[in-house]
Structures are given as structure tokens and as C-alpha cells.
Amino acid sequence: MAVDGGYADFFGPQVPRTDDGGQTATFALASAAYRDSELADIKKADNEWHQTTLNAGRSWATIFRPNLGEAFSRAVADRMLGSGRKPLIQSFGAEPQVVVEHCLAANGIRKARDARLAAVIVLCGLLFLPGMLIWLLGFQIRTTVAKSENKQAGALGTAVLLAIAALAVLFLLKMPFSGFWAWYARAAVVLPVVGWFWAKRICEATARDLRERWDGLLSGSGVGAKVPEAVPSNPNETSAEQLRQSLAKLGAEQQSNSVFYAGPKGILGMGTRWGSWQLAENLTPADPSREIHPFRSWDVVKSIHDQLRMLERGPLNTGGFTKPSIRHWVVTPVGENAKAVSRPEGTDVEAYQVKTHAIQEICNKQQFGAGDRHYLGVQWTLWDGQLVITMLITVTVLHETLRIEVTGHALGPVNPLFTSKPEAPSKEVAKSFKPWETRKVMLPLVTASEVVRLAVRAPLTWYPPLLNWLGGTIGLPEPFGLRHAWADQPWRHRFMADDALRAAAPVLRVVHAASIKVLEENGVDTEKFGSRSAFLSTAVQDPTPGKADLYNA
Template sequence: MSADGGFADFFGPQVPRAGAGGQAPTFALASAAYRDNEMEEIKKADNDWHKTSVNAGRSWATIFRPNLGEAFSNAVIARMLGGGRNALIQSFGTEPQVVVEHCLAANGIRKARDNKLTTVILLCGVLFLPGMLVWLLGFQIRTTVAKAQNKRAGSLGTAVLAAIGVLAVLFLINMPFAGFWAWYARAAVVMPVAGWFLAKRICEATARDLRERWDGLLSGSGIGAKVPEAVPSNPNETAAEQLRQSLAKLSAEQQSNSVFYAGPKGILGMGTRWGSWQLAEELVPADPDREIHPFRSWDVIRSIHDQLAQLERGPLNTGGFPKPSVRHWIVTPVGENAGSVSRPGGTDVEAYQVKPHAIQEICNKQQFGAGDRHYLGVQWTLWDGQLVITMLITVTVLHSTLRIEVTGHALGPVNSLFTTKPSAPSKSVTKAFKPWESRTVKLPLVNATEVVRLAVRAPLTWYPPLLNWLGGTMGLPEPFGLRHAWADQPWRHRFMADDALRAATPVLRAVHSAALRVLDENGVDTSKFGARSAALSGAVQDAAPKKADLYDA
């Protein structure tokens, strides 16, 4: 721990560690920070439970609307690093700190571009404001009309801009002024156009840089995010120190052992519950003349923990399970449509971690009625982080009945929207002398409308609230976690589904074996437990994914 609130120190930008199991979804989500698609495309990645909202801003100010990368970066940074933010959902199989760093890096690249564009706007636009406003009016009319589905309307928009150009030429030829104002009027017509050419070169250079990073992340090059502002060089850099601590807190919350159950949505971050197997029998002494030796739920859980930690071992050298992560979880119930969550607090929690003595007390005492519950979880992160399999075990004792419940949760790959690589802009046109054939024509990386949009937005980036009011923002689904918000179900991928289903049988048998051993050691008649375990062991072989949290009542 460090002196900044008990969180692990942070030493600058990082990339996923080799073997960490989270490279693919981490880089896929990070690539969204560099994208130049329409902001509305993010809704294509929504799943059944989590919906992203898009605030389109003012209808008459579409020229200020952000693209996907700009909106995504700003939304993620504000939500995950903002002051007074609500609790975040862990992103299992992903490293959210890396994603946030790429959002910061992408914003840094755009900020450098916007600084140059602001200089161009001031010299070539604001000083010749009348001319710039006329040209902007033409572009705005063209943009608004061109969005219509009618092709005739789109041609009309281009014609309007062409007409303004013709009027500008006529204005230069037949100048109604003389002296200083004549020269100013000529400059007001020409300088915005010259500024547009300068802005185009700046925008193209930045667009190439952003696209190279986008492609590099999805190609597996492991490109790192450059965030120099996150590493303070001296104690007086308060902004850098605050950013460093925010990133450290983000990393600490990712390691929290507190999760949330949201009804049919399952455990947030782990996916929906697809299967449930319960063993519940009466505690009867093995020897009628002797009482059962007293034991607690924690004794059973501890034995199960030790057994699950050895799942990668087997009698045959045939591969099998990789080493799993076995952890104790404190599960807090929240509403299905809860808009936010709050983590447990108090003296029993330190750096988002519920302390071991509190975990043991919850396991032994909070088994009925209100309060958090204890679950033992065994988790595998597979397919380079695209599949997260979690099996949860809970042990309860009510009167003389001991119940052991094993549930399966699966979180699938991130939506394919995030794994799409950039493609060069192009269009198909009909050949002049062979109308029955077509050819592909490459388009500029940054078109005229995009140059105008970026140039006009640049000066307003110094005051984001006004820019957001004009152009709109992206609303992230709450309770927010980077991974589960845009995760697909794994059942459409045959091998992923097989992996999830195959894990259930050995886990269930290991749990029952460990539990029966504790019961036998404490003088409990295990005949009924053994028979029930054998029946479940046979039933689990026909495991199939179900909506286990949707009760037909």
C-alpha cells in the first residue's frame, strides 16, 4: 500500500502482461478510442441487458457532433476517472486501466491536432469572420440536406455549396467596395479557403496516426498508450498526481472481491447464470450414540477451496484445465434495473477488498434474510480473454439441512463492432465507356465536410460543456463496467459453449468430494449426501445452458 489512500502505486502507462489472459478484449475495447465512425454505431454493440444512449445535441448544430472515438474516449474517461464517480463493475478478462490509458492517449493526439486547428481558425477564420460564416452556412446547408434519403436532395446540397463558390468568384471580380474594405472583403473570401487547405493537411496527418493505432491494436502489435501527463515529474504537478491516483484506484477496484447480483442479469461482470445444481440433505450422525462434531459453513468452504485449487491436476497427461483463479466473493443484491451500485464500506473493507475475517463471518452467519452473501468462485479466462467461465459455490446450513449450491456463469466475447479493422474509404462507380462494369475509387481519408467539422469544433474543445451541449454526448449503460456492457453470449460460438458446459461436471464433483470429506470427518452420515451427489453427477453430464434466473412463477 502507498500513502495515497491505501491503493497500489502506479508507475505510468502499461500494456497487458504476457499471459494475463486479457489482451484480445482489452485491445478491442481500446481501439474504439481511435475510431472515426459515426457515434450512433455504438448502439450496434448493445446486448439484451445493457443499452448505450446517444444524445444527438442540437438538431441545427450537426457540424459539432463528435464521432465514435471522440465520444467514447470522453465518456469512458469521465465515467472511470471523474471525481465523485459511482462504483464500477469489474471487467473480468480485461484490463480496464489499459483501455482508459488509450482513451487518454487518443484525446492527447486529438488535443494536439485541435491546438493547430485553433491557430488556423483564428488566423484564417476569426480575423475574416464574415467570409467564414458564409462558407460555414454553405457547408451546414450541404451537410443537413445531404443526410436526406432523397438523392435529389443530396445533389441540391452540393449545388448550394457550388452556388456560394460561384457568388464568391463574382464578388471578387466585381468588388462593390474600394480601399481597405475592398482588400478585406477579398481576404474574407480567400483566407477561409486557404485555411481549409491547411486544416485538411493537419486532419489527414492525425487521421493516419489514429488509424494506424486502431489497426495496430487489433493486429496484436500490443501498441502502448503514451500518457505522459499521468506521471508527475515533481510534487507540484497536482493534476498529474490526481490522474495517477485515479488510475491507481481504478486498478484497485478492478481487483475488488465485492460483486453485485442484478436478478435476471446475473452477477454483473460475470454474465448471466446458465445453470444451477443443488445438494441439500439432513445432517444425521453416522453413529446414533454420538452427536455430530460441531463445524461451520466456513470449514466446508475451506475444504472446497483447497480442492478447487488443484483442478489443473489430473491422472492423465492430456492437457485439461489451465490453472484457475479461486477467490472468495461477497455478493450484494441489487435491483434488475438499478441505475447504480455502492460497494460495502466500513472498517471491514480496505482498498475495495473485504477483509478475510469479515468474509468468514458473512459465510457463517448471513445465510438467510437481508445482507450480503458469500460465494466461493472458481474462474477461468479463456480464448485470450474473450471467454470468462465462473462457477460459484455457496454453503448454507438451516436447522439440520446443509445445502451446497453450484451455479455456472459465462461471459462471452466483446461485440464484433470492436474487432473491426479500419478500411480505406472507397466507393464503386460505373465505368464511363462500359456502363455494365464498375470500378472501385479510393476516397480521401478525410473529406471536406470532416475537415470543416474538426476545424469548427477545435476552438470549442477548450470548453467541453458548450461543445457537448451543441454536438451531443454518449451515455454509458449503468451500472457500468467496460467488459459486460458490450459482451455477447458465448453460446453462438461452438467451442466457447463446449468449454463452458464441460467445466460444470469436474467442478461439481470436486465440490461434492471435498464437502463429503468434511462431513465424514465430523461424524455425519454421508449416505444420503453420497446418493444425491451421484444423481447430480449423472445429471450434470447433460448440461445445457438455461436462463436459470428467470423463474416461471
């Protein structure tokens, strides 16, 4: 959702556009909230610079372990909306508010399911606790040994569960009690099984709903996130108002013009720096009898800014550039392994935006030594949000040397883990009379073990800290930003790589032409600048991206 100048109208659910206008990355990340795959799958999406961690719960409590969707939606919502949260990295090419709203919607669907499952547990489990504990023990043993690679161990787990079932039947037939306790013992054996069937129907209905949303997001069918708890209906609903303000704060931070340079990781959110071209020459007067007319770095930057607006125009009607986003950025250096960032504060900052006069002062004065730096950026979001190309320009003047540096950054598509659609559970088995051939057998959408896991977790979802302690959580990579945390390099995709490489030459030539024009207007000899510019125009045609932040590469 685009935010113009800070805050937008956050009342009501955000309905994605059905034309998929730059929303592929957003919907792919949002789909993770509805997934029911294994938690460990999130490690497949790690990239070279950002890795998630799995905070394992208690080894004896594997039945409480969450799946990917449960852990992802909870971790993302808590990290991006939690009180006292640390600053976030902008998600260029994606809309983090939409992702968070889908996480909240998924949490709401599961919360409604867990409320019904908790009622089942109370009626068919806690009131008949001895029987439920025996059945749970059998399922836990079966689940533990079934994860073993030894097929005999898996068969043993199934045999244990069947043995418990046989003993239960024998217990019903040869009841050692009489009177009330006899009927209670019978109920303790039977009702947990009845509760399991009841819970299975609840789990299957919710699983179908979650999978339809997962598939709908990736198919572009316009699945909206319904978050009624973010819409206060009266002034006394403080929690709803707080959530609404947190979403507004998230939208404002997404529009911040402050970014962070993390060494070889590049600018967080924009990707690694793959190319760098520098034009540096002495400032000498064109007329030796006259001095150079004084000018400042901002004058050059302003001229470049004006000319970059013309990039989408060309002499031929052959397509060309789409309209770029051109912004002034304040870049703060952080350590390569920094776990947190701190945004600029003070009277020069409003709604996470550094004011223009402060940016101009940084551009003119903070060019050497400690402090933030100014960069002029031109950015394209392409391939429906899957590719973000950013060209950054900085102008410095030290003594009599003017340096104009252009650097290229590229952020690639989200990991394929997030773009995979749901598949109906199935397995290949050998045909009875033709063992050399196989056939596909459809499996239940929700397995017996999954029903037990969800039912046991349900009463504890009202107190997440205990559930997280027992089952574990996802540790998000810090400093956290949704888009760059799970982005791949674009260089494995031929057309994406071509787009990134082709953007460099036109931008470089516009920057040089605008700069030389300012120098000429202020009486500077531009012969050497022109020669150096021609040389760089040749060098920029090198078709190989590099690792510009690894200076020995």
C-alpha cells in the same frame, strides 16, 4: 495490468504485451478510442441487458456532433476517472486501466490537433468572420441535405455549395468596394479556403496516426498508450498527481472481492447464470449413539477451496484445465434496473477488499434474510480474454439441512463492433464503357465536411460542457463496467459454449467430494449425500444452457 494487493506502479505508460496473452478483449475495447466511425454505431454493440444511450445535442448544431472515438474516449475517461464518480463494476477478462489510458492518449492526440486547428481558425477564420460564416453556411446546408435519402436533395446541397463558390468568384471580379475594405473582402473570401486546405493537412496527419493505433491494437503489434499528464514531474503538479491517484484507485477497485447480483442480469461483470445444481440433505449422525461433531459452513467451504486448487491436475497427460483464479466473493443484491451500486465500507474493508474475517463471518451467519452473501468462485479467463467462465459455490445450513449450491456464469466475447479493423474509404462505381461491371474508387481519408466539422469544433474543445451541449454525448449503461457493458452471449460460438458446459461437471464433482469428506470427518451419515451427488453428476451432463435466474423458464 495486474495489481497485486491493491496498488501498482502507475508511473509511465502501460505497454501491452505483444504476445496477446489474454488481451484481445482489452485491446478491442481500447481501439474504440481511436475510431472515426459514426457515433450511432455504438448502438450496434448493445446487448440484451445493457444499452447505451445517445444524448443528442442541438438539432441545429449537427456540425458539432462527435464521432464514435471522440465521444467514447471522453465518456469513458470521465466516467472512470472523474471526481466523485460512482462505483464501477469489475471488468473480468479485461484490464480497464489500459483501456482508460488509451482513451486519455486518444484525447491527447486530438487535443494537440485541435490546438493547431484553433490557430488556423483564428488566423484564417475569426479575423475574416463574414467570409467564414458564409462558407460555413454553405457546408452546413450541404451536410444537412446530403443526409437525406432523396438523391435530388443531396444534389441540391452540392449545388448550393457550388453556387456560393461561383458568387465568391464573381464577388472577387466585381468588387463593390475600394481601398482597405476591398482588400479585406477579398481576403475574407480567399483565406477561409486557404485555411480549409491547411486544416485538411492537419486532419489527415492525425487521422492516419489514430488509424495506425486502431489497427495496431487489433493486430497485436504492441501499441502503447502515452499519458505524460499522469506522471508528476514535481510536487506542485496537483492535476498530474490527482490523475495518477485516480488510475491507482481504478486498479484497486478492479481487484475488489465485492460483486453485485442484479436479478436476471446475473452477477454484474460475470454474466448471466446459465446453470444451477443443488445438493441438500439432512444432517444425521453416522452412528445413532453419538452426536455429530459440530462444524460450520466455513469448514466445508475451506475444504472445497483446497480441493479446487487441484483442478489443473489430472491422471492423464491430455491438457485439461488451465490454472483458475479461486477467490472468496461477497455478493450484494441490487435491483434488476438499479442505476448505481454501493460497495461495502467500514473497518472490515481496505482498498476495496473485504477482509478475511468479515468474509468468514458472512459465510457462517448471513444465510437467511437480508444482507450480503458469501460465494466461493473458481474462474477461468479463456480465448485471450474473450470468454470468462465462473463457477460459484455457496454452503448454507438451515435447521438440520445442509445445502451446497453450484452455479455457472458465463461472459462472452466483446461485440464484433470493437474487433473490426480500419478500412480505407472507397466506393464501387460503374465502369465508363462497361456499365455492367464495377470498379473500386478510393476516397479521401478525411472528407471536406469532416475537415469543416473538426475545425469548427476545435476552439470549443477547451470547454467540453459547451461542446457536449451542442453536439451530444454517449450515455454509458449503468452500473457501468467496461467488459460486461458490450459483451455478447458465448452460446453462438460453438467452442466457447463447449468450454463453459464442460467446466461444470469437474467442478461439481470436486465440490461434492470435498464436502462429503468434511461430513464424514465430523460423523455425518453421507449415504444420502452420495446418492444425491451421483444424481447431480448425471444431470450436469445436460448439454443445454438455460436461464437459471428466470425461474419460470
